[in-house]
Amino acid sequence: MRKIDENELFDLAELFKVFGDSTRIRILYKLSDKEICVQEIADSLGMTQSAISHQLKILKQSKLIKSRRDGKSILYSLADDHVRSIINQGLEHVEE
Amino acid sequence: MRKIDENELFDLAELFKVFGDSTRIRILYKLSDKEICVQEIADSLGMTQSAISHQLKILKQSKLIKSRRDGKSILYSLADDHVRSIINQGLEHVEE
DNA sequence: TTAACATATGAACAACTATTCATATGTACA
């Protein structure tokens, strides 16, 4: 494997930490094929709006999702294809 | 993205949780090109033998690493190429 | 402007986790 410095490894751990929570993974999966508003995510996961909003903030800070306003709602979606790739790569290990 | 059930998402989060710790990521990186014994990992990371041993146990339970005895030492190495793939995929996102 | 709706945020608490310390287990060699 190519050379990776300490800071990069630290950032990498931080990234995986974000994926390492079932609420956040479920949110990312919900967003994998379409953009959704906060309340819809909360309802579909059976969680409070506040809990979801807190997690969306973490996901956005990690640049895994993006958002845009649409009237009163805010629609969230995946930031780019890396997210799908990381999830798919993880699934290959889980499915053994 | 293809259909994934709740249990699979839960397992996926558990997997990423293991990657989501800088000590464990650094261990995995150390093991990425050769097998190493416990004390050598501890020395190279500047941590105690006990701390490393605890983390190795977690990594092994997640089937990310394997081990074999060599005399008094136990040599650890990556379980398979999935580990490298997952790390590389994560790096692509971190390096932006 | 006011009411209703949608989302964000801060504080507090409970649950979880990584490390430390002390010690146990296992191996090799004299």
Added chain:
DNA sequence: TGTACATATGAATAGTTGTTCATATGTTAA
């Protein structure tokens, strides 16, 4: 068998984190 070496493990602790509750911010339409 006894000693030194290498690793594993259990309990305790300190630090971290996800959720809840209450409330603030922002938007729309009457």
